[in-house]
Amino acid sequence: MHLGVILPNYGEGSTPAEIRRVAESAEGLGLDSVWATDHVIVGPEARDAFARVFEPLVVLGWITGFTERVGLGTSVLILPLHHPIRLAKEAATLHHLSGGRLRLGLGMGWHEDEFRFMGYPFEGRGRRGGEAIRLIRALWRGETSFEGEYWSFEQASFAPLPEPPPEIWIGGGSDHAIRRALRLGDVWHPSRSVGPQDVRRVKQEHPDLRIVPRTTPERLDAFLEAGAEGGVLTVLDAEALPGIVGRYR
Numbered sequence: 001m002h003l004g005v006i007l008p009n010y011g012e013g014s015t016p017a018e019i020r021r022v023a024e025s026a027e028g029l030g031l032d033s034v035w036a037t038d039h040v041i042v043g044p045e046a047r048d049a050f051a052r053v054f055e056p057l058v059v060l061g062w063i064t065g066f067t068e069r070v071g072l073g074t075s076v077l078i079l080p081l082h083h084p085i086r087l088a089k090e091a092a093t094l095h096h097l098s099g100g101r102l103r104l105g106l107g108m109g110w111h112e113d114e115f116r117f118m119g120y121p122f123e124g125r126g127r128r129g130g131e132a133i134r135l136i137r138a139l140w141r142g143e144t145s146f147e148g149e150y151w152s153f154e155q156a157s158f159a160p161l162p163e164p165p166p167e168i169w170i171g172g173g174s175d176h177a178i179r180r181a182l183r184l185g186d187v188w189h190p191s192r193s194v195g196p197q198d199v200r201r202v203k204q205e206h207p208d209l210r211i212v213p214r215t216t217p218e219r220l221d222a223f224l225e226a227g228a229e230g231g232v233l234t235v236l237d238a239e240a241l242p243g244i245v246g247r248y249r
Helices: 016-029 044-050 056-063 084-097 112-118 125-140 175-184 196-205 217-226 238-248
Strands: 002-006 033-036 071-074 102-107 167-170 230-233
Touching: 002 016, 002 238, 016 033, 016 056, 016 238, 033 056, 044 112, 056 071, 056 084, 084 102, 084 125, 125 167, 125 175, 167 175, 196 217, 217 230, 217 238
Parallel strands: 002 033, 002 230, 033 071, 071 102, 102 167
Antiparallel strands: none
16 A cells, blocks of 8 residues: 655745655655655636645655655656656666656646646647657657657757656546556546545546545545545644554554
């Protein structure tokens, strides 16, 4: 069973000290992973939760300096707001420097203002995101050419190559997200609107699909009973982590 925790890299009270405290607790308690959240610039709809966000890949890179074992994940990067070639390089670098600890969680985004502020089209983001995942995997495999609708290259060199490559965890709760996880991902990593009943249905239809939702400690047992392989938990009080870990380890 995979057991991870969301880092407090976002929200009004987020601080380097709190991020470090949770990461060090996770390392010491034997959790499988810690996860950083992504938003760049948000409008009124998302202001309360995401006006303050420490950039996730930078946060995870910093954490490699004072941890040795715990896995590092993004829950989730808003893929259409990242150039996939640069993201492939950043992820490969972090994977190498951390000793192969990265899990790259990717989503297509929901906050239209953020796309508009950054100059990216909101429509078609799923199609662009799907191509971006294929491109990232091609670069990680060492392919020198790629021809897509949005990005192409030929006779290109890219290194370091991550071996083995990071797992790609696909966020989102829609049918599109589930199909994307089946075709392009290693794990389906839903949150928010997805409940245990949805996980049970998807596991019945696709029993080989690994599912690890982002959820709360109170809902984890229901997700496990529905067939999830674990959970990435939002824990409001880091002091509660030992008790949570004790229930499952």
